[in-house]
Amino acid sequence: MAIGRPVRDTETDPFYDMLFNMLIAFVFCFVIAILAFNPNARKAGDVPAKAEFMVTVSWPDGNPNDVDTWVMEPGGKTLWFRQRDAGLLHLDRDDRGAKNSSVLVNGREFSSPIRQEIVTLRGIVPGEYVVNAHYYDSGDQQPVDVSVTVVKINPQAEIVFTGTQQIPRKGDERTLIRFTLDETGGVTDLNTNPKTIVQRTGL
Template identity: 75%
Template sequence: MSIGRSTRDTETDPFYDMLFNMLIAFVFCFVIALLAFNPLAKKAGDVPAKAEFMITVSWPDENPNDLDTWVMEPGGKVLWFRQRDVGMLHLDRDDRGDKNNSVVVNGKTITSAARQEIVTLRGLVAGEYVVNAHYYESRNQLPVDATVTVVKINPQAQIVFTGTQQIGAKGEERTLVRFSIDDSGQVLDVNTQPKPIVLRSGI
């Protein structure tokens, strides 16, 4: 007489199947909830820089000359191409005219016609900001028209000021705009009264 395994030993009980499936579902929901409460940290490059104001200084496309942006913050510190982070101010790039606006890729030279420098104000510091342009280097000895645009970013984009001034020759400086804000970022005053920054800094 052979002795075999019982039918109960070889078949799965539906009750245990149901308990096992419920356990899997519970673990799955727990993992999803854990990820929701603890999201993976983003890489630094994935987090956009926050700005309250953006200041753009530009001059005609393909102009060979080099203009520099100088900004004095309420505390009296000055941002320029050798000091790109001052307080809450940041200069993204020193545009040197036709000297640094091209790159060689696979033996082909790609050139950008744009002439532009951008300064961001990443926090609200009450007081006056003075934005000047300095004619740093001339390659054709001609005057250059410098255009400034100040945009308030938050809570929505709003143009505070835009204007153009001509800078006659190398070494000259022009105050493009002066604007004052309060602690909440409200613009209190905008004017273009001259205030030297470059000469004051002894450059």
Template identity: 60%
Template sequence: MRRGRHTREQEVDPFYDMLFNMLIAFVFCFIIALLAMNPKALKTGDIPSKAEFIVNLSWPDLNPDDIDTWVQDPAGNVVWYRSREAGLMHLDRDDRGLAQDVIVVNGREIVNPLNQEVVTLRGIAAGEYTVNAHYFESKDGKPVEVTVSVIKVNPRAEVVFYGQLTLARKGDEGTAVRFTVLPDGSVGNVNTLAKTLVQRL
């Protein structure tokens, strides 16, 4: 009885079969790991944000008027509502008075009474900073008293400036504070000398 010839292709080696299955499993795990990563963070090299200084601008609760914060850094970069990131500065909160301050929770309307804007400086850039308040929109035509604070966060919280200014009418701009950050992160030359930022843009 004549037996058929066995070709190399017909032979099955369990060792190679096991290696192939392990390779498939490895590739599958690699693809899953890639999908689990944040591609945006990999592309931009983002790191968790931190603050060196916090600039806080507020005006009376439930006031309907829109006051804007403008901050200029030593390089001439200006952060404001149309440029929320400039240099190492970030406008973290842009408040428009009572506009968009109503939210619905469980069918009930809740009004957020706070009027507050926040700018963070997320690094040390030596030189002078200017913080201005701008009376952008008026709903009642009345003057608005604005409170501004600058807090140095690291290595411990320290109030660099706390003060108030009054904006009389729509369109008014006032310098709340100018301060100089030294190379070691300390602050000097805190003053309120007027400097216009709004009309320059």
């Protein structure tokens, strides 16, 4: 049986994808800024958080390559571009590099250089979470530097981990971070030990 990469579903409207991604990024930055200026804002109920953790996977702006985020939760369910909800995890958008970062409106092309996928954890499930990046497709046949940031939202914004790894070629997978949560949402372990979670399908 031949081994290949997962096949994508039909195209979605890139305009709405881009708008939703920009909105999520703006809200995330706004919440971080407010909490940084006023650590007691969350306690006062001024900035209601909609997630417990946020995982951001990004690669250089304007990069033509398609990098996918894969996350395995403690129950063994895996989040990826064809399974955007897994347990309490949610993937906001499948960023396909140059392929879905521009729209044509009234004869004018609008584009976004941002290369980013955001995963939110909407509740606390104790156990290990594995965050991988998969170099799905290449527009320039060059290595890609992929960064990950894990932010704990409650009770106030706190950066748990940030790091960057280079993925050499199309088809390669790298474990960006593995983190373990306890019953209260505390992070008890962080490591980057490799673990393959990308699902392969026969072609």
